[in-house]
Amino acid sequence: MNGGHRYTIVVGVDGSPSSKEALRWAAWHAGLVDGEIVAIMAWNMPMIYNWEVPGPQDFAHSTAAALGSTLDEVLGEASAVPGRKEVAEGHPARALLDAAEEYRADLVVVGNRGHGGFTGALLGSVSQHVVQHARCPVVVVRETQQRTG
Template sequence: MSSNEHQYTIVVGVDGSPSSKAALRWAAWHAGLVGGSITAIMVWDLPMIYNWEVPGPQDFAHNTATTLSTVIDEVLGDTSPVEIHKEVAQGHPARALLDAADETRADLIVVGNRGHGGFTEALLGSVSQHVVHHAHCPVVIVREPAET
């Protein structure tokens, strides 16, 4: 591929939940079909605690990066057939996904959907809904596999 040729890129949100693991698994499958790569993003933010001593941002970022690597290894193994870029961001998950998609010129964003049972299963989560409404590329929402 030449230096100015665009590689198909998928941005996938990972938070360690079963639905985000399903999203990562689906994104890797799809990337394998199209010869693409994945940018896996996990987001952290400092808690809003007044006058309490909390670890510094570097601790949150480091712990988040460690968790992201652990989840990727758990879901895809340490020898994934597709190229995976890991990204840790601070702030709101939907904003981080949209920013990463813009920066990488993503062809697709993949997120998990956390259902809560009953009627609310039909509703999208707030991150999924925000991404769907504001993304400049297609969005796939992957549901957590049903237990059998």
Template sequence: MTETYQIVTGVDGSASSRAALRWALWHADLTGGAITALMAWDLSPIYGWAPEDAGHVTAQTLREAVHDVAAESRVPVERVVAQGSPAKALLDAAAGADLLVVGSRGHGGFTGALLGSVGQHCVQHAPCPVVVVREGTR
């Protein structure tokens, strides 16, 4: 029996994370893979949100992002909401994956060559290959 190629994709509702999910869907379609779309939340109590509220809002944002990008795809997408650091949650999920896909927070010019902190941490510490997708990538 052949195992399915597993792709973990970080989603945060941003345009760059939607581009990453779009790329992951394309790659999964080519490889016969499946996607875990993961969104993590880590709010300080200073914001005054109850954990249930933050979890609910995160789940809704993830559901909408996956629907907007993957509604017509045949690729299986599992949605996962995690509490804690997004970088840690992605690395934990990537431990059993074949590929980790994240968006870039580049802003063009020289700063466009720089990754956001989550993407940078994933590139440096992931247990599997990492693809960083810039916004606007098709």
């Protein structure tokens, strides 16, 4: 620790294979440097005119449950790496950049592709935006390819 600040890694999680790899890599790196992770998952309220949709609390609750489930799946329930779970309303890139500022992150880790978008693209829109606008180093982690035969 330096001046009371623990090395902090903000990692974006959306449940996609590359975000799970990013979470795994962030936890591994945090273990090497005696750091902590802040796992962020964001949600947006859909704009649907005159339709009944669940309220913001439902979206926040569902997102928190999905984040907890992904953390348990990837890191196990008793992870040795200290960390926090954060659920944010809004665009994922903005949520990651805001968290990096709030926690004075030393590093941001994102998967190269999330859910949606063009699957053939090298970077998704969130990872590309974070790389371009973060005030700290950013690591982009690719999904591990399964080998057959």
